[in-house]
Amino acid sequence: MNAKDAPGMASLFGDGMREAFPVEKLTRIVDGLLEAKGRIESSSRVEPPQDENEGFYRFRTERGEWRVELHVDPSGKVSGLKFNEPPAPAPPVVTSTVSLGLPYRGxxxxxxxxxxxxxxxxxxxxxxxxxxxxxxxxxxxxxxxxxxxxxxxxxxxxxxxxxxxxxxxxxxxxxxxxxxxxxxxxxxxxxxxxxxxxxxxxxxxxxxxxxxxxxxxxxxxxxxxxxxxxxxxxxxxxxxxxxxxxxxxxxxxxxxxxxxxxxxxxxxxxxxxxxxxxxxxxxxxxxxxxxxxx
Incomplete structure (x- = not known):
C-alpha cells in the first residue's frame, strides 16, 4: 500500500476479490486511503481470531489509524479486506445520581x-x-x-x-x-x-x-x-x-x-x-x- 502497488496487492487476492476490485478501482482506493491518513507506519493484531482464516489489525499511520479486518481463503488468498475507522474512545465512567436501593432483600x-x-x-x-x-x-x-x-x-x-x-x-x-x-x-x-x-x-x-x-x-x-x-x-x-x-x-x-x-x-x-x-x-x-x- 505504501508503494501504491495496486497490481502487487491484487496478486494476493482470490478470484472473487480480483473481480470485485480490478486494478484500476483498487488504485483509486489505495490512493484515497493514503491521502486520508498517510503512510502506514506499523501494524498490530487487536483481537484474537475466531478462526485461522481471519485477523483483525490496528494500522498506525502518519495521521491517525485504521482498524483492518482481513479474511483469507483455504489457499491463503485474500477473500475479504475492510478498512474501518477506529472506535471512539470510551467516555469516563460516571456514577449514578439518583437515590438507589439494592435490587434484592436480605x-x-x-x-x-x-x-x-x-x-x-x-x-x-x-x-x-x-x-x-x-x-x-x-x-x-x-x-x-x-x-x-x-x-x-x-x-x-x-x-x-x-x-x-x-x-x-x-x-x-x-x-x-x-x-x-x-x-x-x-x-x-x-x-x-x-x-x-x-x-x-x-x-x-x-x-x-x-x-x-x-x-x-x-x-x-x-x-x-x-x-x-x-x-x-x-x-x-x-x-x-x-x-x-x-x-x-x-x-x-x-x-x-x-x-x-x-x-x-x-x-x-x-x-x-x-x-x-x-x-x-x-x-x-x-x-x-x-x-x-x-
Whole structure:
C-alpha cells in the first residue's frame, strides 16, 4: 500500500476479490486511503481470531489509524479486506445520581463486581463495565444447599428481584427456558430480563430471571423496591444468580455502563461488618439493607 502497488496487492487476492476490485478501482482506493491518513507506519493484531482464516489489525499511520479486518481463503488468498475507522474512545465512567436501593432483600454476595478485571469479568464490555453478578450463600459459604444439580438447590433461586429506583419498564423479555446448572445459553445472553428507565441517561437492567415469573410489562411505571421478577438461571448463566447493571441508554449494544452507588447498606467482608452510606459493589462483599430480612 505504501508503494501504491495496486497490481502487487491484487496478486494476493482470490478470484472473487480480483473481480470485485480490478486494478484500476483498487488504485483509486489505495490512493484515497493514503491521502486520508498517510503512510502506514506499523501494524498490530487487536483481537484474537475466531478462526485461522481471519485477523483483525490496528494500522498506525502518519495521521491517525485504521482498524483492518482481513479474511483469507483455504489457499491463503485474500477473500475479504475492510478498512474501518477506529472506535471512539470510551467516555469516563460516571456514577449514578439518583437515590438507589439494592435490587434484592436480605444479604447477597458480590461474585463479580468492581473496576478491574481481577474482580469483575464484565469491565471490558462497554455496557457492562460496572455490571455485577450477585449470588446468595449459606452458612458454609456455598451457593447451593446440597449437590447443586438443580436450580431449586441454589439459595438465590426464586428470590424476588427489586427495582433500585422509580422508573418505567422499557424492555421485558420472558419465556426463555432455564438452563440446568453448569450449562449456559450464549444465544440469548441476558435470558429473561427487565430494563427500567429512571432518567433520560440512566437505565437499570436485571438479567437471568425465571421464565413466566415477570411481574411487570413494557410501559408500566414502577416504584423503588417494586418486585420485577424472580431470580433464575436463564441466558448465559451457569447457576441461579442476578446480573445487574446501570447504563446510559436502553439498548445493551450501544450504551455505556454506569457505576451504581447505593444509599445506606451493610457490608461484611473479611470478617468486618459495617454500615456504608454510599456504596459501590465489590467482589467478595456480603451486602444487605439495614434491617432487611431474607
Amino acid at each position: 444479604q447477597w454476595l458480590v461474585h463479580w463486581g468492581g473496576d478491574r478485571r481481577e474482580v469483575n469479568a464484565h469491565v471490558d464490555n462497554p455496557s457492562q463495565r460496572r455490571a455485577v453478578d450477585l449470588v446468595v450463600v449459606g452458612p458454609d459459604g456455598k451457593t447451593h444447599r446440597t449437590d447443586g444439580r438443580t436450580n431449586k438447590d441454589y439459595h438465590a433461586y426464586g428470590r424476588e428481584v427489586l427495582a433500585v429506583a422509580d422508573g418505567v419498564v422499557v424492555a421485558a423479555v420472558d419465556g426463555v427456558q432455564e438452563n440446568e446448572p453448569g450449562e449456559e445459553n450464549p444465544y440469548l445472553v441476558p435470558g429473561n430480563m427487565v430494563i427500567l428507565k429512571h432518567t433520560d441517561h440512566l437505565y437499570s437492567l436485571y438479567a437471568h430471571l425465571q421464565p413466566t415469573k415477570l411481574r411487570v410489562k413494557v410501559g408500566a411505571r414502577v416504584k423503588k423496591a417494586a418486585v420485577l421478577g424472580l431470580c433464575g438461571n436463564s441466558g448465559n448463566s451457569t447457576e441461579p444468580h442476578l446480573h445487574f447493571q446501570l447504563q446510559d441508554g436502553p439498548r445493551l449494544e450501544d450504551s455505556w455502563g454506569i457505576e451504581a452507588v447505593f444509599d445506606d447498606v451493610t457490608v461484611a467482608h473479611e470478617k468486618k461488618t459495617g454500615r456504608v452510606m454510599h456504596y459501590t459493589f465489590l467482589k467478595g462483599d456480603l451486602v444487605g439493607n439495614p434491617g432487611n430480612a431474607l
